[in-house]
Every structure is written in structure tokens, then in C-alpha cells.
Amino acid sequence: MLKEIHMPKLSPKSDQYFFGEWHKQPGDAVKEGDVLFEVETDKVISQVESQEDGVLKEQNVNTGDTTNVGDLVATIEVA
Amino acid sequence: MIYVPVMSLDVYHNFGLEYYLMTEHHFNEPVFMLWSTTPTVMLGKYQDAAAELNVEAVKRNHVKVARRYSGGGTIYTDQGGCQFTLIYPDDRTEIDFSSGLELIQKALNQIGIKATTDSRNDLVVGGRKVSGSAQYVTPGYKLHHGSLLFESNLDLMNQLLNVDPVKLAAKRIASVHQRTVNLNEQEPSWTAADFRENLRQAVYDLTSFQEYHLIADEQARVVEIGQQRFADPKFIYGRQGQGAFQVKRYFQGGGLVKIAYSIYHDQLADVHLTGDFFSNLDAVKFEHALDGTDYDRQRVSNVIRDQLAEDPILGVDADQLVNMLFDHV
Numbered sequence: 286m287l288k289e290i291h292m293p294k295l296s297p298k299s300d301q302y303f304f305g306e307w308h309k310q311p312g313d314a315v316k317e318g319d320v321l322f323e324v325e326t327d328k329v330i331s332q333v334e335s336q337e338d339g340v341l342k343e344q345n346v347n348t349g350d351t352t353n354v355g356d357l358v359a360t361i362e363v364a
Numbered sequence: 365m366i367y368v369p370v371m372s373l374d375v376y377h378n379f380g381l382e383y384y385l386m387t388e389h390h391f392n393e394p395v396f397m398l399w400s401t402t403p404t405v406m407l408g409k410y411q412d413a414a415a416e417l418n419v420e421a422v423k424r425n426h427v428k429v430a431r432r433y434s435g436g437g438t439i440y441t442d443q444g445g446c447q448f449t450l451i452y453p454d455d456r457t458e459i460d461f462s463s464g465l466e467l468i469q470k471a472l473n474q475i476g477i478k479a480t481t482d483s484r485n486d487l488v489v490g491g492r493k494v495s496g497s498a499q500y501v502t503p504g505y506k507l508h509h510g511s512l513l514f515e516s517n518l519d520l521m522n523q524l525l526n527v528d529p530v531k532l533a534a535k536r537i538a539s540v541h542q543r544t545v546n547l548n549e550q551e552p553s554w555t556a557a558d559f560r561e562n563l564r565q566a567v568y569d570l571t572s573f574q575e576y577h578l579i580a581d582e583q584a585r586v587v588e589i590g591q592q593r594f595a596d597p598k599f600i601y602g603r604q605g606q607g608a609f610q611v612k613r614y615f616q617g618g619g620l621v622k623i624a625y626s627i628y629h630d631q632l633a634d635v636h637l638t639g640d641f642f643s644n645l646d647a648v649k650f651e652h653a654l655d656g657t658d659y660d661r662q663r664v665s666n667v668i669r670d671q672l673a674e675d676p677i678l679g680v681d682a683d684q685l686v687n688m689l690f691d692h693v
Contacts (some may be wrong), residue, residue, distance in 0.1 A: 292654060297460075304622075305410055324536060328436030328485065329477060330409050330500040349410075349535020 288337050290359040292350060292352050295324065295331050300354040302326040307348075309341045322358065339363035367564075367573040368390050370399035373443065375406065375430045380590025381578075383433065384445050386451050386505045388585070395451040396467075396573060403442045403517070404428040405524050408435050408498065412536040413601050414528075414626050419610045421523045429602045432509075434498035437539030439511050440521035444546070446512045446560045454506040460484040461497055464508035465624060468495070471566035477550050479590065484540070488513075492545040514559045515548045553575055611688045615641075618679030625654075632657050632689075643677040645671065661690055 305323035309315055320332040339343050339361040372378055380400050393409040406414050406428055407416055422429060441447060450464045465481050479487040479494060487495035497510035499509040527539050610624045619641040626634045635654040637647045650671050657667050668682045
């Protein structure tokens, strides 16, 4: 089953974040709690963890993209 | 709260120490540190070195270049200033500067410095910035660090920090420049060391922290992290390991020629030609011809020869321009 990963809300002040780098690549096994990617907002780098166990299927954003809270960021194939 | 004394002035060591305490030691209570550096510029995690730094001034003044794991803009630090670090065990990923800034602000107020916060999470005195802050968050821990200017070399700082929007690579974070001031305007009788010690004492009065000294194995691990993660030129200057360069040469009878460029994936990028030379050369066309060319002397030479064959530069030949791109590295 495919599970969509959406950009969580990370800052009380802002809903628009600078997308940093991916820590997992398509095809990588992902466990709950693994860092998937990081974003920068308001001078803060935040690492976002996976809530799922599975395999990263697709990355929908790239380094430097502006992303909004709720945007589709990735899909994970879960068992 | 735990206080970890820091003796090193080496920025890579001290960033390694922060990272070690955050990701490997895992204290169950907040950790506080005060530290300084030799003259250093610190880029934010996703900044473009070429656009932020005057590389020539950095080299001339033997200033270290470092990249933080935190966000935000480029700052200058030296032994006239003081860095603070706070590491919190924290499961919330939401951003919050308030607890760290409140502690530093209270400590400054206690030693007679009337600092307040502004909307960018900076500390200001009389409207001028004296401290900037940034954070990074890893699962379970949050690190907040910041810089306090006491008697830092602000003239050198202004020479080193550039912010050239023309050179800013697409999709990078640009610094926001603000008016800064040294805190010794408030307490001219103190040295930077006095300031740091008074601040440490004030934080102790507010928190009754316990001191923790790293054992030898931990110190060795900190050095290792500093070298592997923070002193790595690939991390500091870009993923491909090459830097951003600005070369300036004066040619008798030709004038001043300035070329700025970066190298990405072993190709020239962001080439920028300026100067007071005489030519009908279209600089933008010249730059576009070089962008994407393999960083190979013969290939670059061919492109420059073709460009100058159409529009020569008075008193400067193709070989001299090629030398500027290869012989200074």
C-alpha cells in the first residue's frame, strides 16, 4: 500500500519552508523514527522523521524548493 | 542544567562538541556552553559561500570558514565575541527560541546590559543587533546557539561578509544584514574574557548548573566528529568539494580584470567577469560560454580564445585569462 507523506507544520509563525536535503533515497528501507529529510525555516533546521515502516518510493520535492504545510513530499510503500 | 566548559578556540572542534553532546552523549537535562573562536566566518546550513563571502579577504586575513548545521545567515566570530550553546532534550519539533533567548537576555540584564529581543529572534541593544541565534533539531534534541559581539573586529567583519545577489546560487538562503554593535560600548572597562566570565556567573546564578568535564575518550570523539563533519571542505564549500573563487589581477596596459566563478560537477559555474578593461566584449555572452565548460585548461582555453577572437580585450590575452582561472587555486 502506498502512503503519502505531507509536509508537517513545524513553525508557529510560518507555513512555508525551504526544503533542505533528503536523508533517504528512493528504494531505501525506512523505519519509523528514521530521519527522512530536513527543512529550514526561521533560521532553524528541522529533521523530519518517518511515521511509517516501509520503502521510500518517490521524492516529490528537491533541495531548495519552497514547500507549504500539507504539500505532498514523498510516498512510502508500506507492507 | 549542565555546564560544559570549552577551552578550544577551534570552530570545527566546538561544532563537533555540540554535535557530540546532542547526538551521542544524550544528557537528560539542558546543556549550556560558552565559547569563542579564532577569526571565523560561519555560513548557515543552506547558504552559498560564493555569494556570502569575500573569499579574497577571507584568505588574506587567514580567517577560518565553517558551515553550521543550523539555519540562518553568515556571521563573523572571533575572540572578542562569545558564542553560547543550549542543548535541550525535547520531543517537540516545533520551533521555539524563547526559552534560550530568555535565559541569555536575563543573564545580560543581570550584568547590566539592557538587551531585548526582536522579531528575528535576535538580541538588540538600543535597536542594534548584538546577538543572532539559530537552531537545529534532531529527533529528541534541540540545539540553540548564538553569537554575542563584545569587542569583535567589526571592520574585518564588514570586509569578509559580502552578500552579492548576482552570485547567489538559485535556491539558497541569503543573509539578511543588520546594523550590529559591540557590547563593550555598554561596559568599556571589561575585556571579552571578563564579559564571558560575568555572563557564565550570571547564568549560574539563574540556573545553579552542574559542571561536566568530558573524559579523554569523549574528547577524542569530539575531535574526530569535528574533523570528519565540520572541517570537511566538501561540507563547507559545496557537495562537489570545490570552492567559490574570486580572482582579481591588474594587467599593465590592460587594466583590472575580476573573474568570480564556482565549480560544480567539475564544470565552471556562475562565471562573472568585471573590471575596468577596454573591450566590446559582451560579458554576459562570455560568462554563458564558460558556464558548463569542463574545468580543464585546454577546454577552457578554447572557449576563451573563441570569445576573444570576436571581441578582444585591450592589453589582456586569452592565456592570461586562463591563468586567472587555473593558477591561483
